[in-house]
Amino acid sequence: MYIKSIMVKNYRNYENIKLNFDKNLNIIIGDNAQGKTNLLEAVYVSGFGKSFRTSKDSELVNFDKPFANVKIEVQRDNGRVETIEFRINEKSKKEFLINGVNITRISELLGTINIILFYPDDLKLIKESPVERRKFINRELSHISHIYCSDIIEYNKILMQRNELLKRLIYKPDLKETIDIWNEQLADKGAKIILRRKKFIDDLNVISNKIHAGVTDQKEQLNIQYITAVKKLENYDTIKSDLILMLNKNIEMDIKRGFTSVGPHRDDMEISINGISIKSFGSQGQQRTAALSLKLSEIEIIKNDVGEYPILLLDDVMSELDINRQKDLIYTLKNVQAIITTTDVKNLLDDYINASKIIKIKNGNVLSH
Numbered sequence: 001m002y003i004k005s006i007m008v009k010n011y012r013n014y015e016n017i018k019l020n021f022d023k024n025l026n027i028i029i030g031d032n033a034q035g036k037t038n039l040l041e042a043v044y045v046s047g048f049g050k051s052f053r054t055s056k057d058s059e060l061v062n063f064d065k066p067f068a069n070v071k072i073e074v075q076r077d078n079g080r081v082e083t084i085e086f087r088i089n090e091k092s093k094k095e096f097l098i099n100g101v102n103i104t105r106i107s108e109l110l111g112t113i114n115i116i117l118f119y120p121d122d123l124k125l126i127k128e129s130p131v132e133r134r135k136f137i138n139r140e141l142s143h144i145s146h147i148y149c150s151d152i153i154e155y156n157k158i159l160m161q162r163n164e165l166l167k168r169l170i171y172k173p174d175l176k177e178t179i180d181i182w183n184e185q186l187a188d189k190g191a192k193i194i195l196r197r198k199k200f201i202d203d204l205n206v207i208s209n210k211i212h213a214g215v216t217d218q219k220e221q222l223n224i225q226y227i228t229a230v231k232k233l234e235n236y237d238t239i240k241s242d243l244i245l246m247l248n249k250n251i252e253m254d255i256k257r258g259f260t261s262v263g264p265h266r267d268d269m270e271i272s273i274n275g276i277s278i279k280s281f282g283s284q285g286q287q288r289t290a291a292l293s294l295k296l297s298e299i300e301i302i303k304n305d306v307g308e309y310p311i312l313l314l315d316d317v318m319s320e321l322d323i324n325r326q327k328d329l330i331y332t333l334k335n336v337q338a339i340i341t342t343t344d345v346k347n348l349l350d351d352y353i354n355a356s357k358i359i360k361i362k363n364g365n366v367l368s369h
């Protein structure tokens with residue numbers, strides 16, 4: 001699958017442009033603040049229904065215009081061409097059309113095109129707290145599994161209700177009997193989530209290890225391990241009973257603290273290179289490459305899951321990789337459409353430039369492509 005073309009009207013700093021993409025490499029060049037990320041964002045919104053930079057749709061409409069409109073044409077592997085279009089009207093209401101037909105729910109849009117974005121913020125995945133890594137796991141798994149997505153929503157609801165009850169138990173100890181109901185429900189959803197995460201992280205480990213070795217010329221061994229308090233990870237039943245056991249064991253402490261101290265909402269991922277934790281000891285370049293390897297692994301995971309390669313959006317990351325890492329990356333990208341932004345091609349390998357469609361952007365206008 002690849003994006004053939006995009007039409008952008010009154011979106012961010014664009015007034016009216018239409019451009020065609022190459023089915024493989026596309027490089028968007030422009031100085032700072034010219035609209036490179038805005039263009040990637042327009043593609044992203046077409047796939048996910050929302051921006052990765054803001055939750056306010058009104059910000060996506062050009063300051064001087066009443067509405068915005070973006071339309072992309074997608075070429076499928078089976079030869080069919082499909083269109084995805086969104087409009088944001090005067091009241092900041094957003095609507096989506098697939099092949100010209102209005103959809104009523106964003107969930108109908110998800111999966112129409114699969115996109116992987118690599119954005120400078122993704123370094124958080126390596127550097128920051130477990131929350132970022134859980135967000136990554138949840139986001140990736142939600143893209144490939146609707147069931148996982150609804151299990152997470154349900155789990156969080158039950159967790160909130162259990163936490164409410166824990167807070168009330170201080171004043172109303174007789175309510176303690178009711179906690180078993182919440183433990184049972186939490187452990188049921190929790191076990192499903194943990195089981196799915198375990199498989200995802202095992203797959204991610206194998207694939208990202210291979211990709212990372214490739215991108216680092218076999219010098220670095222990337223390893224990803226699932227960190228969870230559950231010890232018996234064999235199957236749904238073992239995980240569920242382990243969770244119930246721990247929930248019961250920690251009950252007094254949980255009542256004192258007013259929250260649930262065990263479950264998938266506390267899980268993490270340990271990322272190491274050559275056996276050393278990259279969060280604490282990795283160089284900036286190693287952290288960046290590791291984050292990129294994780295993202296690139298999704299290419300294979302999505303391909304295995306949905307049968308088509310996703311589209312890769314790389315925002316401002318190439319120039320920060322040394323020439324050897326860039327060289328290895330180009331081979332990893334051979335099967336996918338990549339749209340890459342950069343301020344300058346002089347840091348880019350000639351192989352990239354020669355194999356790419358170059359799109360020059362200035363002040364929301366396409367100078368040449």
Ligand SMILES: Nc1ncnc2c1ncn2[C@@H]1O[C@H](COP(=O)(O)OP(=O)(O)OP(=O)(O)O)[C@@H](O)[C@H]1O
Pocket residue numbers: 011012013014030031032033034035036037038039059060061062063064316343
């Ligand atoms: N709603 C909007 N209407 C008009 N202009 C906007 C709107 N939102 C953002 N902009 C403008 O878009 C520009 C930023 O574009 P973008 O983030 O795509 O830059 P970029 O080319 O990726 O730059 P960098 O290389 O610095 O990341 C800014 O000048 C900003 O003022």
